[in-house]
Amino acid sequence: MSSPCDPEHAPVGDVGTALMMIDSRLKTIHAGKTEVDPEQQEMVRQFAASLGPRGADDLLNGACTLIYMFMSWLRKAHEDHGKDVIEYVVPTLVATMRMMPKSIPSEAIPTMAGLVIAAGTGLSPNLWRQQYGDWTEAEMNPLEATAFLLAEHINRITDDPDFATRMVAETLAGADEAAGVTDTYDEYDED
Template identity: 65%
Template sequence: MLIDSRLRSVHKDRTDADPEQEDLARQLISSLGPEGLEDVLDGACTLIFLYVKWLREAHEAHEAHDKDVIEYVVPTLVTTLRRMTRSIPPEAIPTMSGMVIAAAIGLSPTLWRQQYGDWKKTELTPLEATAFLLAEHINRITEDPDFATRMITEALTQVEAG
C-alpha cells in the first residue's frame, strides 16, 4: 500500500500531491509499534524479493537481453540511489544492493539482512526507495503503470484463496 501510494504520487503532477494521504501514511507507520514496524520491514523485504523474482524470470524469458538481473538491475539501482543524496545516505546503499543481490540468487532479503542486526533508522528510507525503484522498473518494462501493484495484489489474493 505504501509503495503503491508513492508510485501514484510520483506520476501525478506535483501540484496534485495529496498531503492528506501522506499524513495518513505517516500516522499509520507511527501507530504500528515495534511489532507492526517489523512487519512493515518484512513486507518491504518480501516486495523486494517478489519484484526481483519477477525481473529474474523476465530476463530469463527474454534471452535477447543477454543479461541477468544482477547485471542489469543492480547497477541502475545503485546509480539512482546515489543520486538521491538528500534522503539516501551513502552507507545504506551497499545494504540495499546486497538485499537485491540476495533476492536475485534466491535468498530471502529479510533473512539476509538479519545477519547485520536490527534495522537502523537511516536504512528505512533507502529500503522504501529500493522497493519503489524496483516496482517502477517493472512498470517501465511492462509499459503498465500499475503492473507491480497488481502483481502483488494477485499474489496476495492467491495466498488468501490457497
C-alpha cells in the first residue's frame, strides 16, 4: 500500500544549493574553525532573504532531499553489516543535537529525529513533516544541522571528509546527464 509520505510524491527542491550550504559548513569545521565567519553568516542571511517564499521552500525541500539521500546511503551501509540504521544512527544524532543548544533548541530535536527516522524507513522527510503543519523559523537551523550531522557521520564512516558531498554531487550529475542537462556540479568533483 502506498503512503502519502512516499518519496515519489515529494518535491526534490534545490538540492544543489542545500548541498553547497552543507559543504561550506563541513569545510569550515574541517578547517578547524569553531566560530562561523560573520561575513559568511551575513552572506547566507542575505542569500536566504533574496530567495523569496518559493526559493525558501525549494531550499527547504532540497535539505530534506539531502537528509533522505544520506539516510538511504546509511541504511544500505548498515544493512550490509546486518545492523538497523535507526538503532545505530538516531541515538548518536540525538545525543549530538542535545550538545548543540545554541543551534538546536531542545523542542526541535524530536522533529529532527522524526525526519531522520522517516527517511531511514524510506519515507520522505518533508512530506512526513508536512503532516504537522508549516515549518517554523525555529526549525531552520536544526534542519541544516541535521543534514550537516548526517553528512559528517557518513564522512567519518568512510574516513573521507568529502564523501557525502561527492556522493550527492555525483548523483545530481548523473541525474542531469540522464535528463540531458549540460550544467554540471564539477566544483564538488575536485578530489
